Amino acid sequence: MKNVWISDVQTGQFDGQSVELKGWIKRSRGSSKIHFIVLRDSTGTIQCVGKREDLGDESFQNFKAALIESSVILHGHVNVDERAEGGHEISIQSISIIGAVDAERPFPITESAMVSSDGGETEFLLDNRHLYLRTSRMTKMLQVRSSVFGAIHSYFRQRKFTEYQAPNFVAGAVEGGSTLFEVPYFGKKAYLTQSWQLYAEAAMPALERLYTIAPSFRAEKSRTRRHLTEFWHAEMEVAWANNAEIMQYGEELVRHISTTLLEERSEELKSFDRDLGLIERYAENQYPRMRYDEAVETLQSMGIEIEWGQDLDYSKEKVLTQDFDVPHFLTHYPKVAKPFYHRVDPDDGNYVLCHDLLAPEGYGEIIGGGERTWTEEEILHRIDEEGVPREPNQFYIDIRSYGGVPHGGFGLGVDRVCSWLTGAEHIREVIPFPRDSRRVTP
RNA sequence: GCCGAUUUAGCUUAGCUGGUGGAGCGUGGGACUGUUAAUCCCAAGGUCGUGGGUUCGAGCCCCACAAUCGGCGCCA
Numbered sequence: 001m002k003n004v005w006i007s008d009v010q011t012g013q014f015d016g017q018s019v020e021l022k023g024w025i026k027r028s029r030g031s032s033k034i035h036f037i038v039l040r041d042s043t044g045t046i047q048c049v050g051k052r053e054d055l056g057d058e059s060f061q062n063f064k065a066a067l068i069e070s071s072v073i074l075h076g077h078v079n080v081d082e083r084a085e086g087g088h089e090i091s092i093q094s095i096s097i098i099g100a101v102d103a104e105r106p107f108p109i110t111e112s113a114m115v116s117s118d119g120g121e122t123e124f125l126l127d128n129r130h131l132y133l134r135t136s137r138m139t140k141m142l143q144v145r146s147s148v149f150g151a152i153h154s155y156f157r158q159r160k161f162t163e164y165q166a167p168n169f170v171a172g173a174v175e176g177g178s179t180l181f182e183v184p185y186f187g188k189k190a191y192l193t194q195s196w197q198l199y200a201e202a203a204m205p206a207l208e209r210l211y212t213i214a215p216s217f218r219a220e221k222s223r224t225r226r227h228l229t230e231f232w233h234a235e236m237e238v239a240w241a242n243n244a245e246i247m248q249y250g251e252e253l254v255r256h257i258s259t260t261l262l263e264e265r266s267e268e269l270k271s272f273d274r275d276l277g278l279i280e281r282y283a284e285n286q287y288p289r290m291r292y293d294e295a296v297e298t299l300q301s302m303g304i305e306i307e308w309g310q311d312l313d314y315s316k317e318k319v320l321t322q323d324f325d326v327p328h329f330l331t332h333y334p335k336v337a338k339p340f341y342h343r344v345d346p347d348d349g350n351y352v353l354c355h356d357l358l359a360p361e362g363y364g365e366i367i368g369g370g371e372r373t374w375t376e377e378e379i380l381h382r383i384d385e386e387g388v389p390r391e392p393n394q395f396y397i398d399i400r401s402y403g404g405v406p407h408g409g410f411g412l413g414v415d416r417v418c419s420w421l422t423g424a425e426h427i428r429e430v431i432p433f434p435r436d437s438r439r440v441t442p
Numbered sequence: 443g444c445c446g447a448u449u450u451a452g453c454u455u456a457g458c459u460g461g462u463g464g465a466g467c468g469u470g471g472g473a474c475u476g477u478u479a480a481u482c483c484c485a486a487g488g489u490c491g492u493g494g495g496u497u498c499g500a501g502c503c504c505c506a507c508a509a510u511c512g513g514c515g516c517c518a
Contacts, residue, residue, distance in 0.1 A: 413518030
């Protein structure tokens with residue numbers, strides 16, 4: 001067990017006392033008679049000083065020789081000292097090297113390895129991801145990520161949503177079939193799920209308000225700073241809700257995440273040079289709604305070539321969002337641009353009742369959602385119209401046959417939200433082991 | 443799938459009109475009793491991504507391949 005954490009020592013609550021610290025050596029420097037290390041644990045760093053006259057020749061020599069990322073247990077006295085970063089320093093009385101680092105294989109993530117990456121991800125850092133995770137930047141990213149996950153859970157649980165799990169092996173597609181990962185399944189074919197949604201709709205009549213945070217898999221050969229093949233998907237489904245009400249949940253959730261980060265992770269965000277004023281803006285302001293037609297007109301007035309019926313690709317999204325200072329909802333897409341499960345607008349059959357939430361600063365779409373096609377008659381019509389096979393979707397059709405009700409939901413790209421709110425250069429920065437079309441290791 | 447770029451020591455890189463590849467960090471050795479990515483001295487460490495070609499001579503020019511990176515389409 002460990003009883004004393006470095007952050008607590010830095011707050012001053014152990015001043016003048018002797019403590020036992022456990023951690024890893026972050027930096028090491030010194031002379032023949034006095035040696036300094038910066039000790040790191042999950043909570044922070046502190047300078048520790050050892051003198052030859054206090055430790056004895058042998059122990060001092062071992063202390064001096066310990067390389068970066070060696071793990072140690074040390075006993076020492078807590079002093080207030082302005083010369084040490086953080087204002088506190090440990091005067092070492094004894095130290096044991098627990099996990100020594102071999103000089104033949106020193107810790108490879110050196111300052112120079114970090115220099116040109118500037119928070120980005122060089123091939124070397126991606127190859128050594130398992131070691132890169134313990135650098136201060138990645139540690140902070142993982143802590144911010146944890147707060148985002150926590151905020152999503154607390155948002156839905158405060159509103160009496162039930163957390164619900166769907167299978168990751170599935171038989172059919174949600175999005176376009178070309179982006180499915182096919183896996184062998186005892187002589188048959190199965191696929192990795194692209195979304196929790198269809199199975200969530202099955203439980204909607206039971207739970208009425210449900211959500212999840214789970215991985216989704218899409219075999220897109222995308223090479224962008226916004227895509228992963230395995231990404232974390234926060235999805236929700238609500239019975240008796242319309243498009244406007246579902247959007248309201250989405251807006252509140254994103255604002256709640258922003259607020260939570262300001263409360264819990266301001267220091268970490270500042271260390272990424274993130275402007276907290278932007279996060280406050282995302283937390284405090286309402287997000288405008290804009291119909292697809294309006295977006296198309298705006299783009300056309302800017303001289304962008306776009307035909308009605310086209311989905312908005314990223315180049316157009318980017319132009320559209322560059323003047324946005326908060327996320328914007330885009331609603332009422334043409335039916336032809338969206339999959340069968342979106343409910344056709346009863347007021348105009350050319351549109352579906354859906355919405356995308358576009359993040360500002362070029363981070364792209366962070367939410368996609370809307371009302372579902374909910375009557376048996378309409379779902380059969382839409383499935384046939386889109387040329388989707390009925391058989392693997394029979395369970396989905398049954399949901400409509402037995403007491404279908406209006407309902408809907410959305411999916412939020414958790415990693416994209418993390419990327420946007422931290423101001424990351426690339427979505428890879430916010431997930432411990434990123435998976436893209438060219439990398440599944442380490 | 444398409445377009446563009448890159449590949450030199452463990453890492454980050456310099457390398458001019460083609461003439462025997464330099465440095466910083468890290469590692470090892472040495473000096474130094476308060477360092478802040480410590481400093482100073484010394485050392486080891488390179489078939490220059492792979493294969494072929496041009497040339498008296500290729501890290502540099504040409505061809506092919508590979509890996510990686512960036513962008514696009516698609517999406518969260």
